[in-house]
Amino acid sequence: MKIVILRALKLGDMICSIPALKAIRTHYPDAEISLVSLPSMKNLFERYSHLIDEFIPFSGFPGMPELNFSPNEVTRFLSDMQEREFDLAVQLHGSGEVSNELINLFGAKRCIGFHQGPKNQDYLTYPNDLHEVERCLALLEILEIEKPDPELEFPLSKEDKKMVLDLCLPSRYVCIHPGASTESKRWDRMLFSRLADEISDRGTKVVFTGSSNESELVQGIMKSMKSDAFDAASLNLPIGPLSALIQQSSGLICNDTGVSHISAALKKKSIVIFTETSPDRWAPLDGNLHRALVRPSLQEVIHLIGEVL
Template structure:
C-alpha cells in the first residue's frame, strides 16, 4: 500500500491547515454546534484532502493517555473519525484502565497501553521500555496518527516519533513543526469542541456533540437489581457522587449529606451514594452524616453497570469528575459542582439537562483550591430544585424554598 501524504508538498510549504484564528466555532456550549461544523467544513473545502489518501488509510493511532472524563469528552470526535474512515483500524494509545471503555466503543478497535515518554507524567518513563515501545509502534506503520492528548508541548514529540504516514494535532508554539499538520491550541475552547475541530482537519465533520457510552442488557439488569435492593419508595431517585480524583474538586461529604436530607424532606427523594471502591471512605462519611436512608453502591459496580445505574436516576448531583460525563452520555439530568476548574471547558454541553454551579464565579476572591468549601447547601439545593422541575420530578412534599438559583447556573 502506498504511504503517501494527503498534500503534494512538504509540511513547511503546506503550512498549517485550518489555523485556529480562522475558525469561527461557537466557543460557548450554548452556541450553535451545527454552525461550528458548517464553518469548519466550508473552510476545509478550500484546501481539500487528496481523496486517494483518504481511501488508503487503513491504520489510525489516536494518542490520549488520560482518564474517564477526558476520553468521554473526546467520543464525538472519535465517532466522527470512524464515520470518515469506516475501513480503518483505529487504535487508542492510552492508559490500562481504558480497556473497559474501548471494548464497548464501536468507534475504537483496540487499546495499546502507553509505555511512557520523557516529560509525559501519566506514565513514569523508563528508557529501555520506552524505546522498545516506540520501535513496536513504528513497526505498526500507522497511516495516520492523531495527538489528542493536549496542547502538544511534549506529546507532539511522541506522536511524531510513531513514524506514521501523516500526523495531526495541536501546537502551543507557532514554530512547532513536529507534526505534518497542526492547529494552534486554544486554552479557552470546550474540550469536546476542541477535538471535533481537530478531526475536521482530515474530513471528519459532524454536528453531533453527544458523548457515547453504550451499556449491555446484562449491565442494565445488574443496575436495576442493585437499586431494587435498597432504593424503595416512589420519590425521585437521586444519586450523590461525592468523590473526585483531586481533593480540590470535592464538595465536603457532610454537605452532600445535608443536601440529601433536604431532597428527601422536600421531595421524598430516594438517595443513592455512588463512587469507586477507593471512594468508599467518602461515601461512608456522607452516609454517617445522613439522617435519611441512602443506598451506598460505591465499589459495587464496574464501568458499564455504573453507567446503567446512572441512566436509571432522575438526577445525579456530582463533583466535577468522570461521573458528570457519564450523566451526559446517558442523558441523565445532573447538577455538577465546579471548583477550581472552569465549567466553560468541561461542563456538559446540554444546558437544559445538565446544570452547573460555578463556585469560582460565586466566590471570585476565594482560593481556587478551597473554593468548594464556600458553597452552601442552600445554593446547591436551589439548582437541584430547578433541575427536578425541568424533568417533571419536582412535586414537593413541603413548602417552596425562597432561594433562587438562576444566577448561579452556568449559562443561565
C-alpha cells in the first residue's frame, strides 16, 4: 500500500502532527508512507525515518500561502505525484478549502481529510474546538484507528548532545526563547530582559535561544540586562542541537512558537507565553509540566519560576 500525507506547515505544526503519523504507521506497518511538506522541514523528518519512508518537498499551490510558486513547478510536482499511483492521500493540512483540491490532484485511489461540510465516508467536518494534536488525531476516525496515542516525540542523536556538551555550559541553566514567527506573538523584549536578570539573581545561568534571524533580538535583550547571559541564537544551531540544549536545561521560557512543542516532546518543563494565539489550541497538553500564560505581567511569570523551573 502506498500512502501520501500532506502537511506543508512550519515546525510547531509539524511536531503536533507526529502522533497522527505514528498512528498511521502503526495501523499500516507495511505501507510505503510519503510526506509532502515544506522543503525547510526535510532535516526535521530525517529524524522520523521510522514513521516516514520518503519526504517529498512541497512546490506550492495557488491559494496556499506557505510558499511562493510557479505554474511550471506546480505542473511538474503534480505530474510526479500522479506517477506514484498512491492508494491513499491524507489531507492533514487544514480545513480543506484549498488543500482538498490539491490532494485530489495527486491521483490517489482514495483521499481523506477535513472539510467544511457534513461528515461522509472520506471527509470529516473540520473541528474548530480541538487542540492541534487532537485535531490531527481526530481525522484518523475515518481510517478506523481507535484511541491513538497523543504523545509527542523528538528523537535526539549522540551528535546533537555532543554539540551541546562542547559549549561548556554550566550544569544548571534556563533557556529563554524570546522570538516567534511574528512580532505580534512576542512578549515585550524589556520584560524578557528583566525576567532574565531575575533568574540570574537567583543563581541560575540564562541561555538565550533562537534562529539566526532572531540574533539581533537576543542581543538587544542582553544589552538591556544587568547580568550576563549566554547567546546561543548567534550560533545558528541546527534543530537537533538546539533541542538538546533545551533537553539538558532546567526548563524553557518561550513564546508560542515551535520550541514549545519540542519541550513538550522532550518532557522538559516550560512556561509558554501567549499574546495572540489560543493556548486551548497550541499550549502543550500536559498542563502540569508546561504552564501557559496569556499576556502575563512580569510578576506572573516570575511567580512561576520556582514552581516550574
